[in-house]
Amino acid sequence: MSVKIRLQRHGKKQKPFYWIVAADARSKRDGKYLEKLGTYNPNTNPATIDLNLDQAVQWLHNGAQPTDTAKAILSYKGALLKHHLDGGVRKGALTQEQADAKLAKWLEEKAGKVDTKKEGLSKAQEVAKAKALKAEKEANDKRAAAAVEAAKVEEEVAVEETPEVAAEETPEVVAEVAVEETPEVALEETVAEVAPEETPAAEETSEETEA
Incomplete structure (x- = not known):
């Protein structure tokens, strides 16, 4: 099963609020998901992001592919860096x-x-x-x-x-x-x-x- 880390839209009209979820790539955007990883609120400046870093990195380790927006959020919160460092640890580089x-x-x-x-x-x-x-x-x-x-x-x-x-x-x-x-x-x-x-x-x- 192919898994994607993506945003699921919630909130009111013209005031979107997103959940960051790991979901089956075949499911609808706002349909069922496998796990909720955090939230993203673009209505504030700067945007408010609440992310479960360890769970997000674990899904990355398992092969989940983030969408472009989700990838930018994961990079902003350090999930991609941690995923990269964990790869270096597994290889014995550090x-x-x-x-x-x-x-x-x-x-x-x-x-x-x-x-x-x-x-x-x-x-x-x-x-x-x-x-x-x-x-x-x-x-x-x-x-x-x-x-x-x-x-x-x-x-x-x-x-x-x-x-x-x-x-x-x-x-x-x-x-x-x-x-x-x-x-x-x-x-x-x-x-x-x-x-x-x-x-x-x-x-x-x-x-x-x-x-």
Whole structure:
């Protein structure tokens, strides 16, 4: 039976989560498997990998063939290195202690690199967050300053326009009232004064004529 070490998809839509399994090469990708070797979560940065190193190496010793993605994961976790060192021990090229020391050194260096990457990512996130907060604060300050300036301008315009309206409109109203009322009053008074004075004179003239 041909065995493959591959990924079996789990998780939600657009948030995949994988199991690392040893399965019959003829079975479906998400079908039955022989043994679960670990998990792989690509949603984190860096990706989170939990692998049973000894069991994975044992399957490699038994002839299991990893897929490309599974091979990259096994290499990342040191399974391929341990498989290679165990082969050297079997051939007598080095002792088990030497193989274990080399593997431990490699794992330590790898962990240091991962920690350095995590620290770099954390610092980058903090810097980005600080820049975003600063930009948001500046935008809020600008909006507040613009609102205050707009309020001042409106207040100044209101103060300047009110006296001008009163000064411009009042004389016109007074002038219109004067123009409309004065002629009629003056005409009526003139007629009233002239009529009584002129009537007797007319009567005296007619009497002299008759005489």
